[in-house]
Amino acid sequence: MNTITLKLSSVLYQTLQNLAVQTGRSPEEIATELLAKDLEIIDDPVDEFIGAFQSNIPDWGENHDYYLSQELQENHHD
Structure with a gap:
């Protein structure tokens, strides 16, 4: 597993945080899933x-x- 650091706008970061709270997952998990879907890299x-x-x-x-x-x-x- 590799690490990447992203700079997000406040709105994007808050949206990610809200999704994390709603789903009981970490913001990192959600961001990784969304990025994989966008790049069509599905495990x-x-x-x-x-x-x-x-x-x-x-x-x-x-x-x-x-x-x-x-x-x-x-x-x-x-």
């Missing part, structure tokens, strides 16, 4: 398997969440 546990198996689904790497949810809906309902 997805399925990513390590992309390319490990043959598939006839050409966009599985990008849309695996969709395909997994479809499979769950079709085959694992009450």
Whole structure:
């Protein structure tokens, strides 16, 4: 893990603080999550398997969440 120091406007800092209080998380956690989303760097546990198996689904790497949810809906309902 690396550290970065940011200078935030008072309004941005207060907004971050308010979100932290509302969610019970630290401002650092929220800022890291928002930055990761903006940069599209999401820690997805399925990513390590992309390319490990043959598939006839050409966009599985990008849309695996969709395909997994479809499979769950079709085959694992009450």
